Amino acid sequence: MKNLQQFIISLAISVAPAAALADDIDVRRDIASDATVSVSNIAGSIEITTWSRNEVHLTGETGPNQELIVTESDQGIRFEIREIEKKSYSGESDLELVVPATASIVAIGVSADITISGSRGARLTAESVSGDVEVEADVGRADLESVSGDVLFRGSAERTYAESVSGDVEIHGVGGEVDVQSVSGDAIVFASIVTLGKFESVSGSLELDLEAADGGRLTIATMSGDVILNLPASQSAEFSAQSFSGDIDSRFGEVKHEKYGPGSHLKYSSGNSGTVIRVESFSGDIDIDHK
Template sequence: MNKSIFKYAIGTLGLAVALTANAREVDESIDAAADGKVEIINISGSVEVYGWSQGSVEVTGELGERVEELILERNGDKVLVKVKVPRNNSTNISSDLTVRVPDGSSLDVSTVSADILVQEVEGDQMLHTVSGDVETYAYGSDVSAQSVSGDVDVNGTGDDAETSANTVSGDLTLIGVAGAVSAEAVSGDILVRDGSFERAGLNTVNGEISFQGGLRDGGKLTAESVNGDVDIQFSGDVSAKFDIETFNGDITNCFGPKAERTSKYAPGWELSFTEGDGDGRVTISTLNGDIDICN
């Protein structure tokens, strides 16, 4: 072997060993209530949470070099998992955690620069990150998922719950959630699919909105975008009053009535009509974009 290549290989190996040594492995557990609350705080890295049938919370993974300690403690029905970092030093604190919790637990996960993944947890979920993606699976319990810079994905089972998803810069994808949903983005697309709703509020500033689901009797759907198309595809019959408006775009309506100009001096279109008994309410608007509505 060429000596320079050999030296490079040895140096690379040494660096890898050093990095491995600096990242401290963790493997701890504590007893937990079957339907208690688990709070997880990790500033940087990643958090993966999995529900299981055991009566304990287990934490495995790697802690950053400058992390002071992993706090794992129980107070009544609440378990705290916290990566403690130096107050004035944010370097080398990235920690990757895998947390297993009783599947009936409720969750409160907070991060700054970390992705969050949750699976097989049946309780309510509050998931918050500043810079990172959030992906979770909901089982008929309330979910609040927020990111400032990242995508948010919520996958449901069709059971009723309160689902809230927010991001400043990222896309929102909610599939299989039902009951009530709120989705808000500043710069990102919103997709809601495969659900039946009493209430749905979808708002984005720069992005497209796509709704593919059912609206229940007496239900309310609001979809608003400033710059982006809005596509509404209802599954099943709809009974509602419709108010639809776009300033710079077209309106396509499969229910029959045609849109009219808001003014002979302006480019906007508007459409109001009633479908069925009209006991629900559908409000759709965009400033710059097309609107399609069908079933």
């Protein structure tokens, strides 16, 4: 959450002269089709859509104690909502931003929901503290984070990182490298072919529907959350699964139970693809099934 931390710090140290009334926003700028467009908001919402023009268009309204800062560079453009004076409540800003479809996007919110659709850029980053993050895109890399909000992604990405502390995570359509992290929220992932997958949760459940690539590696771990892993019946891999006090059910190989005390484990090898699949839970159940 480096981008989010930097934004919160900038709010703490920003200084401006006096309070103001709410202002309408209507800003247009010409930019390159592959530029980076950044937008940050304290409270309210950020809605980003795309078009075929080499231009950005930001509309909305600032809160009564907020101002819009626009910064342009060779890399792209940044829009930032800041407080004018330090107050317990500075109002909300609802921002609507249209960007080139192939631009890279960075959207950062504190108490702001983030919605992005239509992006086809090299990279997309969306982070919020207490807001939800909802993205529909086909990008090279997607980084999605929320602390207490939910995270939803639909589309495709070659590299995906998604994290929520207490919210749920739902990912559809990704492949390649996938990293999903949750503490108490549940995570659902419907992926295509995964080359490197890391899926972790403390008390939330993990439900994964995917195929591991030849030579790929999947690492799946929870503390008390249950794991459901659905794979093609033809999946070739070296499987291992272990739960200290939970149950294991697998369509791949035979599950063995500890002779003394709780716990069960699985070791099974199918084919010679070089794929490795590791599943662990301390007290949660593990179910490895065919699609």
